Amino acid sequence: MANRNVLETYAAKLGFPNSKTLRKIFSILFDGERDLQILEALPGTARELAEKTGLSEEEVRAAADRLVRRGALSHPMKRPDLYRLFPAMIELRDATVLWPDAPQELFELWEELISKEMPSLVPLLKTLKVPPMMRVVPIERSVESQNTVLDVDSARQIFRQAGLVTAVPCACRTQAQRNNRSPGCPAPETSMCMQTNGFAQVVLSRGLGERLTNAEALKRIGDAEDAGLVHMVRNNVQQDMFMCNCCSCCCTGLFIVNQTGYPDALAPSRFRVKLRPEACTGCGLCQDRCQFHAITVNGVAAVNLERCYGCGNCVITCPEQALALEEVRPLEHIRVK
Numbered sequence: 001m002a003n004r005n006v007l008e009t010y011a012a013k014l015g016f017p018n019s020k021t022l023r024k025i026f027s028i029l030f031d032g033e034r035d036l037q038i039l040e041a042l043p044g045t046a047r048e049l050a051e052k053t054g055l056s057e058e059e060v061r062a063a064a065d066r067l068v069r070r071g072a073l074s075h076p077m078k079r080p081d082l083y084r085l086f087p088a089m090i091e092l093r094d095a096t097v098l099w100p101d102a103p104q105e106l107f108e109l110w111e112e113l114i115s116k117e118m119p120s121l122v123p124l125l126k127t128l129k130v131p132p133m134m135r136v137v138p139i140e141r142s143v144e145s146q147n148t149v150l151d152v153d154s155a156r157q158i159f160r161q162a163g164l165v166t167a168v169p170c171a172c173r174t175q176a177q178r179n180n181r182s183p184g185c186p187a188p189e190t191s192m193c194m195q196t197n198g199f200a201q202v203v204l205s206r207g208l209g210e211r212l213t214n215a216e217a218l219k220r221i222g223d224a225e226d227a228g229l230v231h232m233v234r235n236n237v238q239q240d241m242f243m244c245n246c247c248s249c250c251c252t253g254l255f256i257v258n259q260t261g262y263p264d265a266l267a268p269s270r271f272r273v274k275l276r277p278e279a280c281t282g283c284g285l286c287q288d289r290c291q292f293h294a295i296t297v298n299g300v301a302a303v304n305l306e307r308c309y310g311c312g313n314c315v316i317t318c319p320e321q322a323l324a325l326e327e328v329r330p331l332e333h334i335r336v337k
Contacts, residue, residue, distance in 0.1 A: 006040045014089040015121050021113045022089075028106050029072040029096060034063050042073075043084035069206060070102075071095030077198040077240060080205065088133075089118075090252060094171035097178075098208055107178035114175075114252055119260045126262065134244070134253055135267035135334065137231040142312025143271060144324040152334055153270060155231045158241050159217040162196035167220065168209035169193070173250045182249035186227045192220060198240035221245075228289045230254070230311045235267050237334060248291040257309075258293055269310035270333050271325040275303050279322035286314035286323060 007026050008017070016022045030036065038060060041052035046064065050057040064083045067073040073083050074095065086092040093110050096102060137155045151157055159165055170193045176182045191210065194217055195203050203209045212220070224231065224245035232244045232253065248254045256265040273294075280300040287295045294307035295314060301322070315323045 006036055010039070010085060013085075013087075014092065015124070016089065016113070016117060019113065019117055021109050021117060025096075025106065025109050025113070028103065028109075029067070029070055034059070035067065038063055038067075038083075039085070043082055045081050045083070049083065070099045071097070071206075075202065075205070077202055080201075089113075090133075093175075093252075097171045097174050098168060098206075104178065107175055110175055111179045111181075114255070118256070122256070122260045122262045126264070129264075132235050132265055132267040134232045135235040136269040136309040136311050137233050137243070138269045138271050138310055138325055139225050139231070139312035139316055142315035142325045144274070144326050152237050152331065155221050155233070155243060156218055158196060158233065158243065159194065159221065160214055162200075162214065162217070162241075164197050164200040165194060165212040165214060165217045166200040166203040166209045167191040167194045167212050167217070168203055170244065170246075170250065172244075172246070172252050176250040182247075185247055185249050187229060187245070187247055187250070188220075188223050188227055190220060190223070192224055192229065192245040193242070194220065195242045196240060199242045225313075225316065228291070228313055228317075230291050230309070230313065232266065235334075246291065248293070251291075254291055263307070266309065267333075268308070268329075269325075270327055270329040270331070271310035271312070272305060272308050272328045273303055273310065273312075273314060274324050274326045275301060276322045277301070279320045281320055281322075283319060285317045285319070289313040289317055 011017055011019060011022050030039065037053045037055065038049055041049045044052065046057050046061040049060045053060065064073060068075065074086055076082055076084060086095065097107060097110060137153055140154055140156065169191045173185065173187060204211065229245040229247055232246055233241055246254055248258055253266050256262050277300050282297050282300050284297045286301055287297045290313060292307050292309050294304045296302050310325055312325050315325055
């Protein structure tokens with residue numbers, strides 16, 4: 001009989017060792033002893049897992065592939081034959097809420113875990129100084145100096161050069177919608193989370209999302225900017241990338257930054273907004289557009305630079321051109337591995 005403590009061990013690795021909510025999520029994702037046998041033997045190929053569990057290779061593959069479709073297991077990008085558990089809670093959440101047959105209870109449980117239990121992890125994250133997984137990418141036309149090297153900061157460049165591009169519904173937005181939260185979300189109805197190359201191949205292997213041309217991806221980037229969304233990409237430079245287009249009403253990352261007092265959950269761009277107060281007429285558009293709540297308007301705009309992540313949302317709609325992004329961090333700010 002499989003060791004049922006495997007789920008308790010997994011919950012602890014995800015940072016929620018005593019969470020009844022996560023235990024209920026596991027009860028939806030994993031069915032019975034066979035799944036537990038496979039979990040206990042992970043990571044491994046179907047053949048390796050069969051040897052460890054005593055199940056046939058066909059039994060292992062059928063059960064493990066079912067768990068992959070649910071988003072409960074994953075394949076490493078460079079090892080599509082290998083089955084493994086997700087190393088982080090948010091990756092498990094993102095994968096499982098895109099499961100086409102996910103029950104409503106799953107969305108409600110994730111909402112409970114993230115909104116009520118996850119904030120308790122903030123002191124530990126601060127102590128461990130966990131590096132952010134995501135960084136903000138500026139809207140290119142908001143950058144003041146055209147002489148600045150923008151290739152590594154360019155959302156468009158990432159998708160213009162990609163060999164394969166896909167898009168899936170935003171996991172955060174899907175969770176919010178299924179819980180009747182954020183009915184006024186400004187995001188377009190089209191899928192706004194996009195992947196390139198290896199990440200795109202993983203999406204296709206699960207039968208999720210849609211394949212995009214490079215031109216279609218560029219159009220969605222423009223649509224995201226028009227809607228006031230923030231571009232976020234993985235916090236390093238690789239050929240395999242993903243980009244989220246985020247709003248403060250749905251995004252888990254922005255929730256951590258704005259509501260839990262943990263600004264290091266996301267890495268800012270290399271830029272920061274610069275205000276010319278003499279040009280500001282106090283129209284308030286910048287305050288409405290700022291997803292980081294860094295701008296207040298009382299007669300004229302005032303910017304809390306400690307809360308500015310350099311997205312450029314405020315810049316592109318300022319009718320008086322009173323705002324611009326200026327480079328304040330070197331290229332070395334971006335991780336290269």
